[in-house]
Every structure is written in structure tokens, then in C-alpha cells.
Amino acid sequence: MKNDAIRLILASGSQTRLKLLKQSGIECACYPASVDEDGLKSHWKAEGRNVREVALKLAEEKACLVASQRCAQMSSEEHCLIIGADQMLECEGAWFDKPLNLDAAGAQLRSLRGRTHVLHSAVVLLDRTEIVWRHLSHATLTMRMFSDRFIEKYLQQEAENCLQCVGAYRVEGPGGQLFEHVGGDYSTILGLPLLPLLGELRKRDVLEF
Numbered sequence: 104m105k106n107d108a109i110r111l112i113l114a115s116g117s118q119t120r121l122k123l124l125k126q127s128g129i130e131c132a133c134y135p136a137s138v139d140e141d142g143l144k145s146h147w148k149a150e151g152r153n154v155r156e157v158a159l160k161l162a163e164e165k166a167c168l169v170a171s172q173r174c175a176q177m178s179s180e181e182h183c184l185i186i187g188a189d190q191m192l193e194c195e196g197a198w199f200d201k202p203l204n205l206d207a208a209g210a211q212l213r214s215l216r217g218r219t220h221v222l223h224s225a226v227v228l229l230d231r232t233e234i235v236w237r238h239l240s241h242a243t244l245t246m247r248m249f250s251d252r253f254i255e256k257y258l259q260q261e262a263e264n265c266l267q268c269v270g271a272y273r274v275e276g277p278g279g280q281l282f283e284h285v286g287g288d289y290s291t292i293l294g295l296p297l298l299p300l301l302g303e304l305r306k307r308d309v310l311e312f
């Protein structure tokens with residue numbers, strides 16, 4: 104890190120996002136932002152907002168909530184930069200959320216097999232109290248027509264791991280067997296457009312050029 108005076112905070116409970124940052128050599132504190140994602144998604148969908156706008160707005164909400172909870176306690180000399188992120192899954196206009204249980208995961212996989220869905224991954228930076236940077240990347244994934252027997256064995260193998268992910272899969276794990284084709288950046292699939300974020304952190308003197 105170039106500028107130790109800037110405290111980087113990830114406003115997410117996603118261990119996947121934290122791992123992506125740590126593996127890139129980024130030191131950051133991590134505070135989950137308990138926003139009412141389902142309520143906000145329903146509200147914004149009813150307002151006519153599209154899935155991309157909703158992903159960005161959820162990322163902003165998480166960053167703003169953590170800023171109000173954490174940075175407010177910090178002295179004015181301390182400078183905190185907060186990363187907010189969110190990922191939405193859309194398939195032919197329908198929005199999917201993280202499955203609540205393994206039965207729901209099985210139903211979601213049966214619904215998505217043989218079709219192409221899009222993962223929209225949003226990331227924002229909040230500087231002190233203001234959102235100063237927004238980015239959205241997407242990845243397109245086509246699932247093969249896997250059998251019910253495959254789903255049954257996959258869920259036995261993955262179990263709760265697939266409930267942490269919006270698509271009920273970890274592409275880097277057994278979920279890789281679900282796909283016929285994947286197009287898009289790996290980190291975007293995992294929920295954090297890493298290269299655009301690292302570029303912005305360099306521009307803001309958090310990282311060395």
C-alpha cells in the first residue's frame with residue numbers, strides 16, 4: 104500500500120470479495136453492511152429501475168451504511184475510503200437472489216440450466232461521506248443441460264457453499280461443471296470487478312503506479 108494514512112474498508116460480508124482483495128495484496132478492514140437488500144430491490148424494481156442500477160445502488164447503500172457506522176467514530180485526521188459492492192443475477196429479465204436452502208438452490212439450477220444468465224457486479228468507492236467512483240462489470244454464463252441426478256450429486260458435494268453465492272455456484276469449485284460457456288472477467292463472476300477497482304485505487308494514491 105502506498106498511502107498508509109488512508110484506511111481502506113470493505114463494506115461487505117463476502118469472504119470471496121475479501122479474499123480477492125487480500126490475494127491482490129490489498130490490506131483492508133471488513134465490515135458487513137446489513138442493508139435490507141430484498142426490500143430495497145423490490146422498491147427499486149417497482150420504481151422501474153433496471154438490474155444494473157439496482158446493483159450499483161445496493162453497493163452505494165452498503166458503503167454509506169458502513170461510513171455512517173464506522174467512519175463517524177474516526178477522528179477527522181483519519182481518512183477512510185470505503186469499498187461497496189453488490190452482485191445481481193439476471194436471466195431473460197428475471198432477477199435471482201442467493202437461494203435460502205438447498206431445495207431452493209436445486210430449483211434455481213433447474214430453472215437456469217440450458218439458458219444464459221448475466222452476473223452484474225457493481226463496485227463503488229466512498230470517500231469520507233461521498234460516493235466518488237462507481238463501476239459496473241458483467242459476465243455472461245451459459246449453463247449446460249445437466250441432469251437432475253447431476254444436481255442431486257452437486258448439491259450433496261457443495262452443500263452450504265452454494266448458498267453463499269447468488270447463482271448457487273462457485274465457478275472456481277464444482278460449479279465449474281455447470282457451464283457450457285463463460286464470458287467475462289473472473290473477478291466479476293466472483294462479485295468484485297478487481298482490475299477497475301485497483302486502477303481507481305492507484306489514481307487515488309492508495310496503491311503504487
Ligand SMILES: Nc1nc2c(ncn2[C@@H]2O[C@H](COP(=O)(O)OP(=O)(O)OP(=O)(O)O)[C@@H](O)[C@H]2O)c(=O)[nH]1
Pocket residue numbers: 114115116117118119120135136165188189190191201267268269270272273274275278292293294295
Ligand atoms: N466464491 C464465489 N463466490 C461467488 C461466485 N459468484 C458469486 N459469488 C458471491 O455471491 C455473493 C453475491 O451476493 P451479494 O449480495 O453481492 O454479496 P453478499 O455475499 O451477500 O455480501 P454483502 O456484500 O455483505 O451483501 C458474493 O459474496 C459473491 O462473492 C463464485 O463463482 N464464487
